[in-house]
Amino acid sequence: MLKDIPLQSRPINEVKDGLRTSDDGLSTAEAQARLAQYGRNELQVGKSTPEIVKFLWQFKNFFALLLLAGGGLALTAERLDPGQGNLYIAIALIAVVFLNATFTYLQEHQSEKIMDSFKKMMPSIVTTMRDGAPCELPGAELVPGDVIVLHEGDKVPADGRLLSASHFKVDLSSLTGESEPQLLDPAKSHESIMESPNMVFSGTLVQSGEGRVVICETGMTTQIGSIVELTKATDAAETPIHREIKHFIKMISAIAIFLGVTFFAVSVAIGNGAIASLIFAIGIIVANVPEGLLPTVTLSLTMASRRMARKNALIKNLESVETLGSTTVICTDKTGTLTQNRLGVNTVVLGRQSYRVDDPALTADPISKPLLRTMAICNNAYLTDVGYSGDATDGALLLFANDKADVRSLIDVNEISEEPFSSVSKRMISIVSDKQSDATTAYLKGAPEVVLDMCDRVMINGEILELTPSRRSHVIDDYRTLAGRGERGLAFASRLSDGSAVPEDGYIFIGLVGMIDPPRPEVPVALERCRSAGIRVVMLTGDYGLTAETIGRQIGLFTGIGRVVQGDELSAMSDSALQNVLKTEPEIIFARIAPAQKLQVVQALQALGETVTVTGDGVNDAPALKNADMGVAMGLMGTDVAKEASNMVLMDDNFATIVSAIEEGRTIFDNIKKFVAYILTSNIPEILPFIAFVLLDIPLPLTVILILGIDLGTDIVPALGLGAEPPETDVMKRGPRKRSERLLTRNLLIMSYGVVGMIQAAAGFFSYFVILYAGGWEWGQDLANSDPLYRTAITGFFASIIICQVSDVLICRTRRQSIFTVGWFSNRLVWLGIGTELLLLALIAYVPAFNVFFGTAPLEAWHLMLSVPFAILILIGDELRRYMIRRDNAFVQRWLMW
Numbered sequence: 001m002l003k004d005i006p007l008q009s010r011p012i013n014e015v016k017d018g019l020r021t022s023d024d025g026l027s028t029a030e031a032q033a034r035l036a037q038y039g040r041n042e043l044q045v046g047k048s049t050p051e052i053v054k055f056l057w058q059f060k061n062f063f064a065l066l067l068l069a070g071g072g073l074a075l076t077a078e079r080l081d082p083g084q085g086n087l088y089i090a091i092a093l094i095a096v097v098f099l100n101a102t103f104t105y106l107q108e109h110q111s112e113k114i115m116d117s118f119k120k121m122m123p124s125i126v127t128t129m130r131d132g133a134p135c136e137l138p139g140a141e142l143v144p145g146d147v148i149v150l151h152e153g154d155k156v157p158a159d160g161r162l163l164s165a166s167h168f169k170v171d172l173s174s175l176t177g178e179s180e181p182q183l184l185d186p187a188k189s190h191e192s193i194m195e196s197p198n199m200v201f202s203g204t205l206v207q208s209g210e211g212r213v214v215i216c217e218t219g220m221t222t223q224i225g226s227i228v229e230l231t232k233a234t235d236a237a238e239t240p241i242h243r244e245i246k247h248f249i250k251m252i253s254a255i256a257i258f259l260g261v262t263f264f265a266v267s268v269a270i271g272n273g274a275i276a277s278l279i280f281a282i283g284i285i286v287a288n289v290p291e292g293l294l295p296t297v298t299l300s301l302t303m304a305s306r307r308m309a310r311k312n313a314l315i316k317n318l319e320s321v322e323t324l325g326s327t328t329v330i331c332t333d334k335t336g337t338l339t340q341n342r343l344g345v346n347t348v349v350l351g352r353q354s355y356r357v358d359d360p361a362l363t364a365d366p367i368s369k370p371l372l373r374t375m376a377i378c379n380n381a382y383l384t385d386v387g388y389s390g391d392a393t394d395g396a397l398l399l400f401a402n403d404k405a406d407v408r409s410l411i412d413v414n415e416i417s418e419e420p421f422s423s424v425s426k427r428m429i430s431i432v433s434d435k436q437s438d439a440t441t442a443y444l445k446g447a448p449e450v451v452l453d454m455c456d457r458v459m460i461n462g463e464i465l466e467l468t469p470s471r472r473s474h475v476i477d478d479y480r481t482l483a484g485r486g487e488r489g490l491a492f493a494s495r496l497s498d499g500s501a502v503p504e505d506g507y508i509f510i511g512l513v514g515m516i517d518p519p520r521p522e523v524p525v526a527l528e529r530c531r532s533a534g535i536r537v538v539m540l541t542g543d544y545g546l547t548a549e550t551i552g553r554q555i556g557l558f559t560g561i562g563r564v565v566q567g568d569e570l571s572a573m574s575d576s577a578l579q580n581v582l583k584t585e586p587e588i589i590f591a592r593i594a595p596a597q598k599l600q601v602v603q604a605l606q607a608l609g610e611t612v613t614v615t616g617d618g619v620n621d622a623p624a625l626k627n628a629d630m631g632v633a634m635g636l637m638g639t640d641v642a643k644e645a646s647n648m649v650l651m652d653d654n655f656a657t658i659v660s661a662i663e664e665g666r667t668i669f670d671n672i673k674k675f676v677a678y679i680l681t682s683n684i685p686e687i688l689p690f691i692a693f694v695l696l697d698i699p700l701p702l703t704v705i706l707i708l709g710i711d712l713g714t715d716i717v718p719a720l721g722l723g724a725e726p727p728e729t730d731v732m733k734r735g736p737r738k739r740s741e742r743l744l745t746r747n748l749l750i751m752s753y754g755v756v757g758m759i760q761a762a763a764g765f766f767s768y769f770v771i772l773y774a775g776g777w778e779w780g781q782d783l784a785n786s787d788p789l790y791r792t793a794i795t796g797f798f799a800s801i802i803i804c805q806v807s808d809v810l811i812c813r814t815r816r817q818s819i820f821t822v823g824w825f826s827n828r829l830v831w832l833g834i835g836t837e838l839l840l841l842a843l844i845a846y847v848p849a850f851n852v853f854f855g856t857a858p859l860e861a862w863h864l865m866l867s868v869p870f871a872i873l874i875l876i877g878d879e880l881r882r883y884m885i886r887r888d889n890a891f892v893q894r895w896l897m898w
Contacts, residue, residue: 007161007216008189008196015161021214023163025129025147034143041142041158041218043228058101062253063289067093070285073278074704081275088853089282092708100294126157146215154206159222160213162186162198167209169380169420170200175224181207181380181391183420194223195422227622241323241672244743245297248676251744256288259687267694280690283704287686290679290711297672300723304668312651313661314635320647323630324613324658324665326737327535329605331598331614334541334548336634336653338555339517343392345400346487347514349478351460363404366462371511374492375401376410378430378443380420383407393490396515416440416499426450429502442497444507447544448479451491451509458509467509478512486550487514488543524556526656534735535662538588538605540598542567545591552589562587570597578604598624611736613658615650616642632658667727669737674812675719676743677752677898681808682710684757685764685801692765699783699790701768701797705854706844714802714840718809718833725827728817748898755896756811756874760804763870767796770866791857795845799859800867802841806834807871811878815898816885 007015016022026034059068074090128137129147139157142148147163150156156170162184169181175194182197190196200213202222219225260281267277305315315321335341348355348362350371355362362368375397381390383402388395401407413432421428427446433439444451452475458467465471475491482489493507530537537557541548545564552558563585570578570590582588582604590601598614602624605612613630616622622645625631633646634653643649650657689701775789783790809830814822825831844850846858881896 006193008193008199009191012161012163012186015216016214019145019214019216021145021147023129023147023212024132026143026145028130031130031141031143031146034145035141038143039219040140042140043220043225055101055105058105059097062249063294064097064100066253066256066285066289067097070282070289071097073282077275077278077282086279086282089286089704089708092705092712093286096712126154127151142215142218144215144218148213148215150200150206150211150213152206152208152210156200156202156204156206156213158202158215158219159217160200160215162200163212163214165209165211167415168211169207169209171205171207172201175201175204175227181420182422183418184211197420241297241669241743245294247742248293248744252288252290256285259288260284263691263694270694272694279704280694283690283700283707284687286704286711287690287707288683290676290683290715293676293679296675296679296716296719296723299720300671300675301668303720303724304664308648308661308664311660311664312635312654312657313664314649314651315647320630321665321668323611323647324662325667325669326611327613327630327662327665328736329536329538329610329612330530330658331538331540331601331605331612331628332655332658333615333617333634334539334543334551335517336636337615337650337655338523338539338557339519339551341392341517341653343396343488343515343517345396345513346516347482347485347512349482349512349514350510352474352478354478354481357400367459367511368404370459370494371492371513372401372405373410374443374445374494374510375513376405376407377413377432378428378445378492379411380428393488393515397490397513400513417502419502421446427454431497431499431502433499440497440499442495442503442507444493444495445490448475448489448491448512451493451507452476454505455493455507455509456505457507459511464508475509475512480546482512482514483544483546484550485514485516486547486554487516488547489514519551519555520654520656522654522656526659527556529659529732530662533662533666533732536610538582538590538601540590540593540601542592542594545589548589548591552587558587558589560587562589564589564591567592567594567597570600575600575604575607579608583608599627602628613662615658616646621645663727663732666731666737667725668723669743670728670731670815671723671725673743673748673898674725674815675722677748678719678722678805678809678812679711679715680748680752681756681760682715682801682805684753685761685797685804686710688761689764689797697780699772699793701764702794703855706794706798706856709798709840709844709854710801710805714805714837716833717836718805718830721827721830721833722809722812724829725813726822728814728822730816745898747896751896751898756804756808756878759870759874759877760801760808763800763804763867764797766870767800767863767866768793771796771863785855788857791851791855792859792863795856795859796863796866798856799841799845799864800870802837803864803867804871804874806837807874809833811875814882816882818879818882818886 010018058064071090071093074086074093078086078090125136126139126142127134127149128142129135129149130137134149142158148157148160150168162168163186165184165186168184170184171181184200185197188197193199194201200211201224203224217223217225220229263284264277264281267280268274272280301321304321308315308321332338345357347357348368348371350365350367353365355365379394379398381388381394381398383398388398398407401410413434416431416433418431419425419427419429425446427444427450429442429444431440431442434441444454452467452472455467457464458471458475459465460471479489479491490513492510492513494510495503495507497503527537539548539552539557545566549558549564553560563581565581565588567590570593573581578600582601590597593601598616598621602612602614606627606629611629613632614624614628615632615634616625617634621633621642625633625642625645630648631646632648632650633642635643635649635651636653648661686702686707692698693700771793772789775792777783777789785791810819813819813827813830844854844856851857885897
């Protein structure tokens, strides 16, 4: 209603006139009319899609369409020629499609909770003035012009202008990132609406006092509503593994369609019947499509996420596990992530004398008492039985003062007024009167440069002297010394006051305090691992530039060859200028940065082609967390909105946990490539029998039902074992995976299709023909599907694939290292998979019920031994390949390093 009016700077009567309201609020009839006009005070997260529609969308990928088409063709074949087993094939194919769709649907369902967290910020019941009397109303029914009463502990339900206030402090940290609660005052304003003491905002929390507010904006027109709009407009970045699986599906589907259509036409052209050619086409499609891939990927990612949970990293979106592995830049907070979030007083400077916090001479200094008094009074924290309650800075000062003196006697004063600390003013002023003498004193604390500008005198050795330029430079030198040691400097001052207004000058400078939040001891090692892994780390902090730079030096993040960019400098940069800075500066720290500026940095890095992981904890971080390739929220200090918008939550708020998660992410991409190589290898011995069936006019060496037995039975558990393979030794010693690097590469196809797959096919055909000829078969002779010799031969072909797949799963465990160095039995799940393969082979070959279902027959021992030399060849050949790779053989690196 007042969008074009600067609410914070207009006289309150004009605001009420513009809203057509009064101190008594609205009438019920008027409120109902406005509710119809403006809508409910709710955050609109968009139209909801029916769950059934979301589920059906999972059937649009090529694998699903191909398998559904194959199922349809199998049903058609069953109808035209009943009793040939095509019904079982159709049921199996359709079941696979529904299984994959269910996995994907459940996974995506987890990411739809982002917007719901915004709704949780809206209070349910609010004290509202209606018809001149207070009543309790749902927050959703508030309208512009309503007058509400807020008390300690209430959530602010909408944006509004203060009418009156009594010791009214509001915690704005979830919205602005401001760490200290703000004391609001209806008589004061600021040019920036978010910094104005006479405004309240939806989603913030009343910490103390009472206030009456006239509502100006509701729902999506509030400040938090604009963040919701930004978050909705910010597209969630597609995960790299999702892109790769889509590309993989398209490639394999294209091969399947091409071969299926081509050889169907060839089969018909050479005189085969339509039904036989149709069954042949189904076989080609089924043989090409790795039906177990998507469930295997999902289960493998689930196992990885559980391993990460044990390392205090909670993954919300399974695909995000791999995204960590391709991270090229980490944008991290400082406080609590790189440091221990245990702020404490470390140094006190009085006059030109510097004291360590435990120096007994400190309390003997005559200036220490005024300093401790200023610390205790100009403070919003409270002592508790377990420490303190309130802001970390105030709490640390209060604990220090309480250790040196009786704080309760120091703060036994009458509070008159307070100007709270803010990131704009960088100061806090408390005006109190002494109960004994009635003297009124203004106490000041804040950034040293701000406090110095408000002082004209200084305490030295208990005397009050003029603050000359020389003495001022001494203070500045002392402050720089503190900052150079990584200590956050705060200055303290006081002066007598008449209490009528907050004095802006004339203060007496008391002293400096250096506070330090020690770095986490494990961070330097984690940063070194990032450096060796080719990952760039960028610090984003609200702290002072010199302090941030010093902490950066202490932990090894900053060596001085880069640049510190201040928040106001960042605000003045264009997108191209920011990108140029990020591209040219090898090391960079963003200091005094606002939470909303994180999105600007993230988007600039992404425009340079980087894969960005970003940390955050506030509501204003939600757009950056959602837009980042990998959003990481703080589990201890983070808001619900930040956690919902992120892909991962750090349960210990520790940077080193991110690095451990990145190692896990890199490992999972390697492992996905390993089981993709393993799964694809069996495609060749599955496809070639159908081609031989058409071109050579021989009995079909492998049936579709046995192909499904491999893809959905024997291959699944070994593939999961590869998904759980430990990292190879060089995983954090090589650069991040390039965006251009594919999951399905030329070399992987060469290895799977052109080398190992061909050896497996040779083993299968060798076993097949040896068994046929040993049974008296002659070339050109037809064999019925029920013929025992035919069933034994196809079982031999099937067994050859399984035996060679045992060797294949072993060689796929490593891409560079020798299998002898990683330990034959270090991955028990792989051996469980091998055991499962052999057990299923035994069941399919020797159990009568399985013989009937799969159309197989028992094998003799010598039948099984026919493919063993081929399996040994696979083991020895790939060990030789890895040996040549480790010797940096250029040819092998180019053609066979998959």
